[in-house]
Amino acid sequence: EPEVTQTPSHQVTQMGQEVILRCVPISNHLYFYWYRQILGQKVEFLVSFYNNEISEKSEIFDDQFSVERPDGSNFTLKIRSTKLEDSAMYFCATGHPNTEAFFGQGTRLTVV
Amino acid sequence: EDQVTQSPEALRLQEGESSSLNCSYTVSGLRGLFWYRQDPGKGPEFLFTLYSAGEEKEKERLKATLTKKESFLHITAPKPEDSATYLCAVNNRKLIWGLGTSLAVNP
Numbered sequence: 001e002p003e004v005t006q007t008p009s010h011q012v013t014q015m016g017q018e019v020i021l022r023c024v025p026i027s028n029h030l031y032f033y034w035y036r037q038i039l040g041q042k043v044e045f046l047v048s049f050y051n052n053e054i055s056e057k058s059e060i061f062d063d064q065f066s067v068e069r070p071d072g073s074n075f076t077l078k079i080r081s082t083k084l085e086d087s088a089m090y091f092c093a094t095g096h097p098n099t100e101a102f103f104g105q106g107t108r109l110t111v112v
Numbered sequence: 113e114d115q116v117t118q119s120p121e122a123l124r125l126q127e128g129e130s131s132s133l134n135c136s137y138t139v140s141g142l143r144g145l146f147w148y149r150q151d152p153g154k155g156p157e158f159l160f161t162l163y164s165a166g167e168e169k170e171k172e173r174l175k176a177t178l179t180k181k182e183s184f185l186h187i188t189a190p191k192p193e194d195s196a197t198y199l200c201a202v203n204n205r206k207l208i209w210g211l212g213t214s215l216a217v218n219p
Contacts, residue, residue, distance in 0.1 A: 004155075033206075033207075035207070041211070042209045042210065042211050042212075043156065043199065043201070043207075043209040044209070045206040045207055045208070048205075048206060056205055056206050058206070091155050091156070093155075099144070099161060100146060100158040100161055101146075101158070101207065102158060103148075103155035103156045103157070103158075104155050105154055105155050106153075106154065106155050108153075
């Protein structure tokens with residue numbers, strides 16, 4: 001069964017460092033999403049991406065965040081200068097905006 | 113403001129004891145209500161999408177229903193393997209999530 005694959009599964013980084021979270025979407029899906037979930041809190045939408053550009057983003061997705069699809073298969077989320085409050089599970093999802101989204105297993109980001 | 117509220121926050125059932133989880137929502141321009149299951153440390157796993165009031169969907173011991181203001185996830189004769197957090201989300205160009213109901217089913 002097709003699945004969304006995320007790497008790494010766990011990343012520990014120093015505050016102020018840049019991190020790149022990677023996702024391999026399901027091959028025939030056109031919409032890509034990043035969500036995050038801080039421990040004990042709701043899943044929060046960050047950004048959606050379609051046709052090689054951002055289609056929607058939340059207020060969380062500020063200038064410190066960026067997304068790209070560098071090689072037509074991988075989908076990445078970059079955080080330029082990490083803060084303690086960026087510590088969370090980050091989920092990549094793919095699908096269509098009006099139907100279900102399929103989620104990866106997540107990357108646990110710990111900023112120290 | 114678009115909002116999703118789930119209740120109860122936690123529910124403990126005996127194996128075979130049926131119950132319902134609630135998801136109430138306020139959203140402008142609903143494009144679908146989604147139920148997901150989330151196991152600890154894992155990503156949400158899709159269960160159902162409901163699009164219009166009166167719609168119902170079933171999968172094994174789970175049945176989801178939708179009204180104009182809320183959705184219910186009915187669990188019939190649950191088993192321990194149904195233990196998980198059940199998340200509700202509404203689609204308004206992006207998914208807006210509830211906090212979830214943590215379900216524990218004791219053998």
